[in-house]
Amino acid sequence: MLYSEKVMDHFRNPRNVGKMDDADGIGEVGNAKCGDIMKMYIKVDNDGIITDVKFNTFGCGSAIATSSIATEMIKGRSIDEALTLSNRAVVEALDGLPAHKIHCSVLAEEAVKAAVKDYYDKNGIEYDKEMFKEVSCEHCE
């Protein structure tokens, strides 16, 4: 099999899939031209805890699986904790990804960060811009 059982489980039964009308932060990353777009919605309470997460993804099996597991990994966590989520952690949690699918895990990490950045921007919270460097895709240029 191309994918681990964990990947197939998250692909077939994605967690937290959907949209959120009253999201506190929305992040969209990727490019339709390259075949992956992830959109992540977060709900944040007054203590800075992510109380709810939803995602919508256009992409391959691993794009859907990485989005799904990333939502599980940040739900109930603080914003600060969510920002530490690395693509490597996503790959490990899925029991690995094929080499040419690693970029999906990078997108999942970026989607979380983009949602947090949107939350910061909307709430006038100051942050270190270095943390949210835009990753450009050479392929799409």
Place this chain on the structure above:
Amino acid sequence: MRVYADNAATTKMSERAKGVMIDYLDKFYGNASSLHSTGQEAAEKLQEARKSIADAIGADPIEIYFTSGGSEADNQAIVSAANIGKRKKKMHIISTAFEHHAVLHTLNKLEKEGFEVTLLDVHENGLVTAQQVADAIREDTCLVTIMYANNEIGTVQPIAEIGEVCRKAGVLFHTDAVQAIGHIPVNVKKDKVDMLSASAHKFKGPKGVGFLYAKRGIILSNIIEGGAQERGKRAGTENIPAIAAMAEALNESIENMEKANEKVTKMRDMLIEGLSKVPHSKVNGDMSAHLPGTVNMCFEGIEGESLLLMLDADGICASSGSACTSGSLDPSHVLLALGIPHEVAHGSLRLSISDENTEEEMKHIIESVPKVVDYLRNMSPVWESLEKGEREHFI
């Protein structure tokens, strides 16, 4: 229910071909180059198969060279024509943008060696015209290589007309007929082709065997050196059971062609009718010049690999031209050559059926695909933006 709808990728061997192969493994295991009886019996069977294949396509037995399959035949045909051209200082080759990579990658290699390659436009309908070929031929053109039928979208090129143009211009003409042989009538004389590639596993023969037809007088260059097999042009002990099974499969396919195509075309049309009801979907390629069993469609707002995985879970084996299934970031070069945008090409589905499929299976596909497309669209931000009008529909 398991529905195998990926016959353009490979076919299941026919019972007759399998029977021949097993029988030959038992009886004709000799090396055709050996002088003893066991070897000579094998050599005789090899010649029988060669004659049977030659007869099936209107060739002479000495014009058939057995290879490991279509890719090797494509490589050898193109490299041979290039070497012939180079000796005459003719270093221009004409092909199309949507050839199989066995052709395109070989052409890339030749470009690095100083050849100039013109890739003809295949238009929105997936067809090239003989006029385009005529217009592209130059004094220094040594080869025209154009596929008989496209592997992804199934369009059938006007090969006989192109052959006529090439013959008049005195330019060698090669066709990759891997998807056509055994599915539609192919005759090297009527089609005026000088070289032709074929692969057994696309017409219910075994994998790992194919052949190159090269018209008498064409000097082939070796891709594999090391022995006098295939008139010194392709070294390696011949796989006689596989070659004989290929001959059997080809003859069987030709015998059954008319009846099979009637059945397959009917099922294909069912698929097209049923699946075209999905909003914002599109059939790719001209259906008037087309293989009987191949349907290629795009569904906007979704990605092909997830579509395939979902269909597989529903028992349907199909294929896609999405980037993820190709292992690169680019979707199918075939769909891009048709002018389909990247984001739409990612959502393609190829169903390729055979006469072993049933109408009941088609009904299953027609029920399953729209459900899966709907499900994936519901979670697709691309579909969301299409629906909101933030992004324009292509289809």
